[in-house]
Structures are given as structure tokens and as C-alpha cells.
Amino acid sequence: MDEKRTPTWQIILRSGLLGGVIATYMCVIGIVETFSERLLIGSFFSLGEVMLVFGMVITGVLAARELKGKKNYVSLGGSLLSGLITSLPLIILIIITLLFVLRPAVQGAAFNLRDMFVNLSPELVEILTFGQGLFPGIPLLILFSALMAALGATFVLPSRRWRMGLISGIAWTLVIGIFSDTVQQIFGRDIASFLFLNKALTPQAAVIVFVIAFVVGFFSVHTRVQSRWQTIPPSQQSRARVILLLVALGFLLVIPWVIGLFLSQALFMVVLFVVIGLGLNIVVGYAGLLDLGYVAFFAFGAYTMGILTTTGALGRGGLNFWTAIPFCILLGVVWGLILGFPVLRLRGDYLAIVTLGFGEIIRILALSDWLAPFEGGAQGVLHIPYPSFFGFTMNSPQSMYYVVVAGAFLAAFVTIRLRESRLGRQWMAMREDEDVAEAMGINLVQTKLMAFAIGASFGALAGGVWAARLGNIFPHSFNLLISILALAVIIIGGMGSIPGVIIGAFVLVGLPELLREFTEYRLLMYGILLIVMMLVRPEGLLPEATRRRELHAGEEENIEPVPQTPIGSDR
Amino acid sequence: MLKRSLDRYLERFSWVTFFLDVFRIAAIIIIVLGVYNTVIEARYTSAQWVTLIFAGLAQGSIYALIALGYTLVYGILLMINFAHGEVYMAGAFTAVFLANYQANSGFLARSPFLAILSWLALATLVSTGIALLLERVAYRPLRNAPRLVPLITAIGASFALQYTFRGMYGTEFRSYPTVPALQGTVSVFGSQVPIVQLIVIFAAIVLMVILYFYVERTKRGTAMRSVSEDHDVSRLMGIDINKIIVTTFALGGALAGAAGIFNGLFRPQGVFFFMGFFPGLKAFTAAVLGGIGNVRGAFIGGLLLGVIESVFPNLILEGLGIPAANQLRDAFGFTMLVIILIFRPQGIFGERLAEKKA
Numbered sequence: 001m002d003e004k005r006t007p008t009w010q011i012i013l014r015s016g017l018l019g020g021v022i023a024t025y026m027c028v029i030g031i032v033e034t035f036s037e038r039l040l041i042g043s044f045f046s047l048g049e050v051m052l053v054f055g056m057v058i059t060g061v062l063a064a065r066e067l068k069g070k071k072n073y074v075s076l077g078g079s080l081l082s083g084l085i086t087s088l089p090l091i092i093l094i095i096i097t098l099l100f101v102l103r104p105a106v107q108g109a110a111f112n113l114r115d116m117f118v119n120l121s122p123e124l125v126e127i128l129t130f131g132q133g134l135f136p137g138i139p140l141l142i143l144f145s146a147l148m149a150a151l152g153a154t155f156v157l158p159s160r161r162w163r164m165g166l167i168s169g170i171a172w173t174l175v176i177g178i179f180s181d182t183v184q185q186i187f188g189r190d191i192a193s194f195l196f197l198n199k200a201l202t203p204q205a206a207v208i209v210f211v212i213a214f215v216v217g218f219f220s221v222h223t224r225v226q227s228r229w230q231t232i233p234p235s236q237q238s239r240a241r242v243i244l245l246l247v248a249l250g251f252l253l254v255i256p257w258v259i260g261l262f263l264s265q266a267l268f269m270v271v272l273f274v275v276i277g278l279g280l281n282i283v284v285g286y287a288g289l290l291d292l293g294y295v296a297f298f299a300f301g302a303y304t305m306g307i308l309t310t311t312g313a314l315g316r317g318g319l320n321f322w323t324a325i326p327f328c329i330l331l332g333v334v335w336g337l338i339l340g341f342p343v344l345r346l347r348g349d350y351l352a353i354v355t356l357g358f359g360e361i362i363r364i365l366a367l368s369d370w371l372a373p374f375e376g377g378a379q380g381v382l383h384i385p386y387p388s389f390f391g392f393t394m395n396s397p398q399s400m401y402y403v404v405v406a407g408a409f410l411a412a413f414v415t416i417r418l419r420e421s422r423l424g425r426q427w428m429a430m431r432e433d434e435d436v437a438e439a440m441g442i443n444l445v446q447t448k449l450m451a452f453a454i455g456a457s458f459g460a461l462a463g464g465v466w467a468a469r470l471g472n473i474f475p476h477s478f479n480l481l482i483s484i485l486a487l488a489v490i491i492i493g494g495m496g497s498i499p500g501v502i503i504g505a506f507v508l509v510g511l512p513e514l515l516r517e518f519t520e521y522r523l524l525m526y527g528i529l530l531i532v533m534m535l536v537r538p539e540g541l542l543p544e545a546t547r548r549r550e551l552h553a554g555e556e557e558n559i560e561p562v563p564q565t566p567i568g569s570d571r
Numbered sequence: 572m573l574k575r576s577l578d579r580y581l582e583r584f585s586w587v588t589f590f591l592d593v594f595r596i597a598a599i600i601i602i603v604l605g606v607y608n609t610v611i612e613a614r615y616t617s618a619q620w621v622t623l624i625f626a627g628l629a630q631g632s633i634y635a636l637i638a639l640g641y642t643l644v645y646g647i648l649l650m651i652n653f654a655h656g657e658v659y660m661a662g663a664f665t666a667v668f669l670a671n672y673q674a675n676s677g678f679l680a681r682s683p684f685l686a687i688l689s690w691l692a693l694a695t696l697v698s699t700g701i702a703l704l705l706e707r708v709a710y711r712p713l714r715n716a717p718r719l720v721p722l723i724t725a726i727g728a729s730f731a732l733q734y735t736f737r738g739m740y741g742t743e744f745r746s747y748p749t750v751p752a753l754q755g756t757v758s759v760f761g762s763q764v765p766i767v768q769l770i771v772i773f774a775a776i777v778l779m780v781i782l783y784f785y786v787e788r789t790k791r792g793t794a795m796r797s798v799s800e801d802h803d804v805s806r807l808m809g810i811d812i813n814k815i816i817v818t819t820f821a822l823g824g825a826l827a828g829a830a831g832i833f834n835g836l837f838r839p840q841g842v843f844f845f846m847g848f849f850p851g852l853k854a855f856t857a858a859v860l861g862g863i864g865n866v867r868g869a870f871i872g873g874l875l876l877g878v879i880e881s882v883f884p885n886l887i888l889e890g891l892g893i894p895a896a897n898q899l900r901d902a903f904g905f906t907m908l909v910i911i912l913i914f915r916p917q918g919i920f921g922e923r924l925a926e927k928k929a
Contacts, residue, residue, distance in 0.1 A: 029738025110675060116668040118741040290719055292726075342594065342913055344587060349651040349722055353855055354912060357905030360852075364902040369895040445587050484726065491723055524734035530727025531709055534720050 011066045012078050016085025019059025019149070024089040026051045027128070030119035031521060036127050039200035040177035048127060050174065056145045059086045060152020068156065076153055083149025087142045090128055094138070097125050161218050168217030169210045176209055177201045182514055185260045252405060256398040264397040266513035268469065271404045272462050273509045276482075277489040277501040278411040279458025284487070285496035285544075286424060287451035288431030290352040292483050293339075293359030297456040299366065299478035300335050301328045301463025306381030306473050307374075314376055321387030321468050325461065332460025333453045340452030344445055359483055366475035380474035387468050400469045407465055411458050412498055418454070427451055481523070485509070488526050492533055494540025503541050591913060598910055605887030614889060618762035623881050625759070629768035629837050631877020632775030635870045636830035637854035638861070639782060640702075640823025642869035645858070646799040647819050650718070653725035654705055656851015657732035658824050660844065661701040662694030663831025664736055667745045667842045669693050670835070674748035683752040687832070695828035701732065702824025706817060729848075737844035745842040747835035771833045778829060779870050782822070786866055791818060799864070849901060853880075856908040862918030872919065880904050 026032050036048030060079040067075035097120045100113035114120050129137025130144075155163060176183060180199045184192035195205040256264040276298060283291045308317045308324040319327070343354050365371055367378055375381060386395045387403065394400055418424045426447045429437040438444050467473050485508060493504025508529075512522045533540070609615075615623075637659050644652045670690050673679045679686045709728045713721045753770060756763040786792040797805045798815045806812055834850075835842065853876060861872025884903055888896035911918065 025735075029735055031738070111672060115672075116665075117739055119738070288719075290722065341590060342909055346912060346916070349718070350859070350912060350916075352722060353651065353852070353859075354909055356852070357856075357908050361902045361905050364899060368898045368902075370893050370899065445585075484730065487723070487726070521734065521738070523730050524738065527727045527729070527731030527734065531724050531731060534716075534724040534727070535709075535712055538716065538720050 006066070008067065008070070008074070008078060012063055012082040013085060015059050015062035015066065015079075016082030016149075017089070018062065019055045019057075019082070020086040020089035021055075022058055023052055023055030023086060023145075024093050026055060027090070027093060027124055028117060028119060029521075029524070032127060033119055033121065033124050034520065036123075039198065040174065041201045041206045042197075042203045043200070045200075047178065052127075053148050056083060056086050056148035057152035057155075059083055059145075060149035061155055063149065064153035064156040075156075076150060079149045079153035080146045083146035083152075084142055086149060087145035090141060090145070091138060093120075094125055094128055094134075096120070097122075098134075165214040165218030169214035172213035173201070173206055173210045177206070179514060182263065185263055186258065253402075256401045261397060263514075264401055266510055268397050268401045268404055269513055270505045270510040271401065271408050272466055273486065273489055273505040274408045274502055275404065275411050275458055275462040275465075276486045277493070277505055278408070278415050278498065279455045279462070280486045281455075281490045281496060281498075281501055282415065282418070282427075282458070283451050283455035285490055286419065286427040286431065287448065287455075288427075289448065289451060290349075291355045291452075291455070292352050292480075292487065293355035293357065293362075294455075294459055294486050295478050295480065295482040296339065296359045296362040297332050297335060297459030298463040298466070298482060299362055299475075300331055300456075301460030302467040302473045302478070303366070303375055303381065303463075304328045304331045304460065305464035305467040306384050309468070310381055310384050312381070312383040314374070314381055320385070321464075325464050328460045328464035329457045332457040332463075335460075336453035336456025337449055339456075340449050344448055356480070356483070359478075359480060363475055363478050366478065378475065380472060381467075382472045384467055384471050384473070386471070397469075400465070403468075404462075404465050407461055411461070414454070414458075415498060423447070423450055485526065488530055490540075492529060492540060494543035496544040497540070497542055500540050500542040500544075507541075595914060601891070602887055605890035608890035608892075609886050610890075612890075615885065618760070620882070621760045621762035622764065623885065624878055625762075625764045625768050625772075627878035627881030628874055629771045629877070630881060631857075631874040632772050633830045633834045633850065633873075634854045634857045634876050635873025636775055636778065636826045636833070637850055638858040638869040638873045639779070639826050639866065641855050641858040642861070642863055642866060643795075643819045643823050646864040646866075647795065647816060648710070648714075650710070650721050651725065651855065652705070652710075652820075652823070653722060653851075654709075654729040654732060655702075655823065655827060656847035656849075656854070657729050657736075658698050658702045658705070658847070659827040659831050659850060659854075660847025661732065661736060662696075662698035662824075662828030663835055663846065664740055664745070664842055664844065665697045666690040666694040666832060667747055667835065668740075670747050671745070679748060680751060683750050687750065687836070690835075691829055691832050694832045695825045698828030698831065699821050699824035702820045702827070703817060705732075706820040711813075711816075729851075733844050733848070740844070743843070744840070747839035747842065749839060750836065753836065765837070767837045771837050774829075774833060778826060782826070783866060785822075791815070795819060853904050856904060856911075858918075859908060860911050860918055862920035865918070865920045868918055868920035875919075876904065876907065879907060 031051045032048040034048070035051055036046045038047040039045070040047055040050065059082050063079040063082040064075045067078045070078075096113070100111070101120045102122060102125070103109075104112040105114075128141060130140055131137075132140060154166060176195070177200065180192070180196050180201070184196065195201060195209075201209065256267060259267070276294070279297070280291065280294050283289050283294070305321070305324050305328050307314055308319045308327055309315070309321060311318075317324075339355075339358050343351055346354060366375060369377055371377065372379075386393050387400075388394065389399075392399070394403065426437070426442045429440065429442055430444060430447055434444060437447075489504035489508050490501055491504070492508060493502070494500030508526065512518050518525070637655065640655045640658065641652060644650065644655070670679070670686070673686045673689070705728055709724045710721055713724060750767075753767040755766050757766055757769065758764075784792075786795060794805070794810045794815050795818065797808065797810060798812060802812055805815075830850075854873065857873040857876040858869045859872070860876055861868025861870065863869075880900055880903060884896040884900050888899060888903070893899070
């Protein structure tokens with residue numbers, strides 16, 4: 001778009017250095033080394049290497065994209081060159097590690113850089129030099145980096161079919177390698193033992209998976225569902241929809257028994273966050289009130305459930321799960337109103353910080369000795385009984401999964417009905433412009449309070465279910481992270497859209513549950529995801545139609561939904 | 572007379588204002604009751620109060636320095652740089668390694684002044700660097716986006732920075748070495764006040780004065796004020812907006828870096844990756860208390876918040892018979908924020924921003 005064209009060497013240098021910085025960053029914060037334990041393919045390719053390679057591939061993609069107008073050999077050569085540059089920061093890192101970590105460690109000197117950068121370890125050097133020592137190691141690293149950048153370039157360059165084939169081949173191989181546990185739990189031991197050895201794909205299996213996925217991607221089996229759908233006449237469409245819905249429902253009902261105990265627990269958490277996300281979605285997505293203290297309502301729900309049903313010393317009321325749940329929801333509404341009231345007149349950023357403050361106040365109060373006689377203080381509430389259903393005690397993740405799915409259906413139903421209602425339209429009007437909404441005769445006080453109250457009730461419902469599943473609750477669980485996670489779920493998924501919330505919960509809650517290796521870096525990834533998402537696709541993965549138009553207003557006048565705008569393409 | 576004002580009140584009656592009034596009166600009653608009980612029962616001697624006030628002032632000057640970063644950025648971009656607490660953490664967390672190295676090698680004992688200066692330089696450098704990186708990567712591309720978008724980016728950046736530093740420097744709690752030259756106490760109003768607290772307060776005031784003159788008297792400062800009034804007109808006047816915004820972030824970062832070292836001087840423990848989060852929130856509260864966008868306000872707000880936080884839990888909460896009032900100190904800071912925003916959203920010096928522009 002620029003008037004003056006950037007010279008080729010500059011593009012090469014820039015993308016090379018950017019990729020190199022990313023790769024070095026991965027090394028320094030310890031991702032590469034931590035994940036190098038987790039083998040993906042055979043005994044030589046680990047998740048750590050994937051992280052390292054990521055930077056190099058990015059280099060190739062960037063270089064090739066910017067050189068796209070040029071001849072193919074220019075851009076391929078360019079990305080090879082920038083791949084060479086990518087290895088430069090890594091080599092510097094190796095040298096620094098040798099000089100300031102390994103040598104002082106041998107000599108016993110006082111200054112050792114590893115006191116500061118805990119991840120600059122001999123193991124890291126070993127990974128970077130492929131365990132070959134410095135001499136063949138460093139040239140190997142340079143070569144490897146150039147090759148990986150060229151691989152990245154092939155994602156951009158060749159025809160669509162080759163690209164789809166390559167991407168699907170690599171993606172499927174990685175996915176099956178990473179989720180080997182999950183694959184094993186779903187498909188049973190026989191297939192797993194054929195594919196995997198110690199959690200990693202055997203090389204033969206990796207080749208097979210790659211080839212199959214490549215062929216599938218190459219011949220583009222995935223047809224355009226959307227256009228296919230539109231060719232079906234409307235009368236059949238509605239019938240097809242009902243059938244689809246029934247199939248989906250049946251799927252939802254049987255799935256916990258197929259996937260086993262551990263995955264059911266993960267699924268429970270995902271659906272729990274769907275409920276939380278739907279609640280926050282009403283406040284943030286529909287009413288446009290950025291609430292960073294949503295965990296407070298979750299905590300109210302959990303504590304209500306705990307205190308009303310526990311068989312321990314703190315118990316009051318002695319209700320069971322089913323009779324306590326309405327109280328959870330009711331108290332959520334009441335607290336939504338109480339906390340919503342003081343912030344009625346605040347807007348935007350101020351509201352965000354004050355609600356964040358509320359979340360922290362609630363947590364600190366729950367921890368304090370002052371309220372300990374009522375809700376246990378730091379000891380929390382213990383011995384919350386499992387719900388029972390006609391004499392059947394729901395003590396497994398599978399059975400609680402049904403409870404939370406019921407809750408999610410309730411939440412989704414309420415959300416859908418509200419969205420089309422007068423109240424829903426008032427929320428959206430208020431989100432767009434408070435002053436205009438007020439001038440149109442919308443009672444802002446009432447509308448805002450309703451948003452807080454209904455959003456809070458979903459949060460409290462989720463909290464109640466969660467408390468019953470866990471059996472013990474502690475104030476430490478109700479920290480800011482839950483609020484941030486809930487926010488990330490609806491933003492990544494697409495604000496204001498229900499499928500978006502579901503996708504968001506799967507991506508942000510489900511994946512980390514499956515990838516236990518990621519727990520250390522989970523929040524780092526949320527943070528980076530939030531930034532990247534806002535920069536690249538602020539409307540989320542599955543946005544509401546209006547929202548997308550709004551956020552891209554002025555960018556394109558004739559709106560064609562842009563599929564997957566790639567990084568940096570708007571500049 | 573009374574009847575007329577009552578009539579006027581009823582004429583404009585709305586439930587919101589009514590409840591807010593009730594809330595205000597309740598807040599006042601609670602505060603007065605607590606203070607009254609504490610004073611009558613004479614729980615603390617006046618020397619103890621002086622100690623608390625100075626501790627509060629020292630803590631408050633840290634808040635003030637961080638709050639200046641919020642206020643400067645808010646004045647120019649009308650956005651809350653939510654990740655500013657992490658900018659503060661970055662400097663303090665990096666310099667702690669230098670400090671400990673110097674303490675081990677004996678350099679700190681030999682020339683404490685130079686040592687502390689070198690920490691300050693390092694922390695300021697790192698914090699400024701992080702602030703500029705934030706601006707370039709996270710905020711600049713979104714300058715014309717809807718308001719919530721940069722705020723969400725800032726939240727993301729805050730977590731990304733925290734966990735980047737956690738990955739780099741590890742999860743351990745570090746602490747600054749004690750500086751022998753700064754130990755000891757001075758007697759003020761019959762109470763022993765640590766010298767280091769006085770030094771921190773003094774240094775913060777010096778930095779504040781320098782900043783004030785920079786903003787008010789220099790050409791770049793004038794340009795900054797102009798940009799905060801109106802971007803477009805400033806551009807027409809030949810001001811490079813980007814340069815001014817970068818300067819603003821750099822200033823805020825430098826002050827936050829200095830704050831990190833001062834914090835390490837008088838409260839050495841607890842240096843870790845999450846250390847910036849709560850001071851960041853408190854400093855934001857301080858900025859709001861002083862009137863956000865206002866340099867003088869941020870400073871006074873910071874000092875005030877420090878004192879409130881250190882004195883009020885003892886003064887009010889203990890008077891109300893709440894056990895272990897110091898556990899609730901953080902909650903108290905946030906409650907202050909809510910109360911300020913209800914009573915006087917524009918802060919002490921500010922214009923009415925919370926409702927209008929924001």
C-alpha cells in the first residue's frame with residue numbers, strides 16, 4: 001500500500017530479526033526447555049522444538065508475504081536468507097550462555113547470569129545445538145533455521161491446494177502428537193499403541209498421519225458448507241436444522257461416557273465456563289459494561305451453595321443441592337443489584353477498574369478473620385455434599401456434567417430470549433451510545449441494573465454447581481484470574497455471540513485442561529492471545545454480525561466478511 | 572426555608588440519587604463512628620500515629636510516582652494503561668539482581684550512593700524500555716479503535732508481561748539488600764521515623780518537581796499539554812503527535828522505574844513477578860483521587876492514599892470493633908476508590924471525566 005517500496009534486503013532483515021527475537025524469547029522464558037521433555041514424534045522432535053521452530057516459520061511467512069509480488073525464486077531465496085538471520089539472535093544467546101553461565105559455573109565465579117535468567121541452562125544450549133556440541137551444532141542451527149523459514153515461505157507461496165495440503169498435514173500431525181493422551185482415551189489402547197510410543201507418535205505413524213492429512217487437504221475435501229446449505233430449500237432447511245439439533249443433543253448426552261473420567265472433568269470445566277461466559281456476555285457483550293470483577297458473583301454462588309448445604313460446622317439451613325440452587329441464583333441477582341448500584345454512573349474504563357476492585361474486596365473479605373465465623377475465612381467451607389438425583393448420588397464428573405449442561409441450556413435459553421426482547425435491544429442501544437439511548441427514552445438505570453443482575457445470576461449459578469462438584473471451597477480460588485479468563489473467553493470467542501462463547505470456552509479452558517504441560521504458561525498465552533486478537537481480529541472468532549460491522553466500520557465500505565485476516569496484512 | 576429545599580429535592584427526586592445519598596450518609600456515619608470510638612478509647616499514642624503517617628507518606632510517594640504514569644498517559648490518550656503496574660515491576664524486578672550482586676561483592680557497602688544510583692539507572696532504563704515496547708506493540712496500532720479495545724489489550728499485556736518475567740526470572744521471591752548507610756531513625760514529633768522513609772519521600776518530591784517544571788516550562792512539555800487538549804489542532808501547529816506520545820510513555824516508565832527502587836529501599840521484601848499488580852491498581856486509585864489527567868493531582872492523590880491506607884484501618888475499622896483490621900488494608904484501598912467515584916468522580920483537582928469523556 002505504501003507509496004515507496006521497502007527494499008528487499010530490508011524486508012529480509014526485518015522479518016529475520018523479528019522471527020529471531022520470537023525464537024529467543026521462547027528460549028529465555030523457558031518454554032523451549034520445559035516443553036522439550038514432551039516428545040511429539042519419535043524420540044527427536046519435542047513440543048519445545050515446535051516452539052523454537054515457530055519463530056523461524058514466522059520469519060519465512062513474513063518474508064514471503066512481503067515479497068509476494070516478486071518472482072517465486074526471489075521470495076523463496078529471500079525467506080531462506082531471513083531464516084539465516086533468524087538464527088543470529090539464537091547464536092548470540094548460545095554464546096552469552098557459554099560465557100556467563102557455563103564458564104562461571106565451572107570456575108565458581110560470583111557472577112553467574114543464571115541467577116537472573118533462570119532458563120539459560122546447559123540443557124538449553126544442548127537443545128539449540130542439537131546435542132552436537134558447538135562446532136557441528138551452530139552451523140546445523142543456521143541451516144535448520146533457514147530450512148524452517150523456507151518451510152514457512154511455502155505456506156504462503158504455492159498454489160492453494162499445496163498450501164492447504166501442507167498446512168493440514170503439519171497441523172494434524174502436531175495435533176495428534178500433542179493430544180496423544182486424549183486420542184488414547186477416546187479411541188482405546190489398540191489404536192494408541194499402533195500410533196504412539198511413550199506418548200509420542202512413532203516416526204512411521206507420523207508419516208502416515210501426515211500423508212493422509214496432506215491428501216485430504218490437497219484435494220480439499222472440505223466443501224463450502226455455507227453455500228451447500230443455502231442451496232437447500234427453506235422448508236427442508238428447518239427440518240434439517242431440527243435433525244441437526246437432535247443429533248447434537250444426543251451427542252452431548254453420550255459424550256461423557258465415551259471419553260472417560262479425566263476428559264469428562266475437562267468437559268465439565270468447559271461447560272462451566274460456558275455458563276460463566278454467557279453471564280459475562282450479557283454484561284459486557286450486550287450491555288457494553290466492562291466488568292472485571294465477575295468472579296465476585298461466582299464466589300457468591302459458591303459460598304451460598306456451600307453455607308446452605310454443607311454438613312460441616314458452618315452449615316445453615318441444611319438444604320440439598322436442588323433446593324439451594326434457587327437461592328444461589330436469587331442471591332446472585334441481589335448482589336448484582338447491590339454492586340451494580342454504586343457504579344451506575346460510571347462509564348468505560350472507570351467501571352472496569354471499580355468492578356475489578358469489587359472482585360478483590362470480596363476475595364479479601366472472604367479471607368479475613370472478620371467474616372470467618374460466617375464463611376470460614378482462609379479455611380473455606382468444607383464438606384459440601386454431592387447432589388443426589390432420585391437417590392443417585394452424583395459424585396462423578398460425568399453425572400455433574402449433566403447438571404452443568406442443564407445450567408448451560410438454561411443460560412443459553414435465557415440469553416437467546418433476552419437478546420430478541422425489548423430489554424436486549426435496550427442493552428444494545430445502550431452499548432452503542434448511552435446518551436442517544438437515554439434520549440430515545442431508555443431508562444438507563446433499570447437497563448443497567450437488569451444487565452448486572454441477570455449476568456450475576458448466571459455467575460452465581462455456575463458458582464453453586466462448581467461448589468457442589470468440588471465439595472470444598474477456599475477463598476483463594478476466587479481470584480482475579482477467573483474474571484480475566486471469563487473475559488478472555490467471550491472476547492476470543494466473539495463478544496455477544498453464543499457460539500462464540502462456546503468456542504472460546506473450548507479453546508481457553510478445554511485445551512489447557514488437556515495440555516497439562518501448558519499450565520505454567522497458560523496465563524502468558526491468554527495475555528498474548530488477548531493482544532493478538534485485539535490487533536488482528538477484534539471481533540473474535542465467531543462474532544455477531546453487527547459487532548463485526550461495527551469494528552470494521554470505515555476499514556471497508558462494502559462489507560464482505562474477511563475470513564481470517566492474517567497478521568500484519570492491513571499495513 | 573427548609574420546606575422549600577425539601578420541595579426542590581422532591582421535585583428532582585430520583586431513586587438513584589436517593590440511594591446514592593443514603594450511601595453517602597451511611598459512609599459518613601460509619602467513618603465518624605469509627606473515628607470517634609478509636610479516639611475515645613485512645614488505642615494508640617500520638618507517637619504511634621506519627622509513625623503510621625510517615626509510613627503512609629513513604630508508601631504514598633511510591634503510589635504517587637506510579638500514578639503520574641497513569642495520569643500522563645490518560646491526559647494524552649484518554650486511555651488507562653492497565654499494564655503500567657507491570658512497567659513498575661519490570662524495573663524493580665530487574666534491578667534486584669544487580670543490587671544483590673553488588674551487595675555480595677561488597678560494592679554496596681563501599682559506595683552506597685553510587686550503588687543506589689546504578690540501580691536507579693538500570694530500573695529506569697528497563698521500565699522505560701518496557702513502556703515504549705508496550706506503546707509500540709499494543710497501543711499504537713489501536714489508536715483509533717473503539718475504547719474497550721485498547722483496554723482489553725492492556726489487560727492482555729499486563730498478564731503477558733507478568734508471566735514473561737515469571738518465565739525469565741523465575742517464581743522465587745527476591746528481596747533488596749538492606750543499605751547500611753540508610754539505617755537508623757530520626758525523631759520527629761516525639762516518634763522515631765526511619766531515615767529511609769524520609770529519603771524516599773524527599774526523592775519523590777524532587778522527581779515530582781522536576782516533572783512539573785518539565786511539563787510546565789519546556790517546549791516539549793508545552794507540546795504535551797497541547798496534545799492533551801486537542802490532537803488535531805496540535806498536529807496543525809506542527810507537533811509530532813507520535814513523538815509526544817512516546818515521550819509521555821517514556822516519562823511514565825522512568826518514574827515507575829524509580830518508584831520500584833524506592834520501594835525496594837524501604838520495603839525490601841516481596842520482589843516477584845506479581846509485585847506490580849496491586850501497586851498499579853492503588854496508583855490508579857491515587858490518580859483518580861487526585862483527578863486523572865492532572866499531574867499535581869496524581870502526586871497529592873498518591874500521598875493521600877498512602878496515608879489513608881496506613882492510618883484508616885486502625886482509625887476506623889478498629890473503632891468499629893473489626894478484628895485484624897490490617898488484613899483488610901487492600902480492601903480498604905479499593906473501597907476508597909468506590910467512595911471517591913461516588914462522592915466526587917472528578918477527584919480533587921480534576922474535571923468531570925468519569926462521567927463525561929470516559
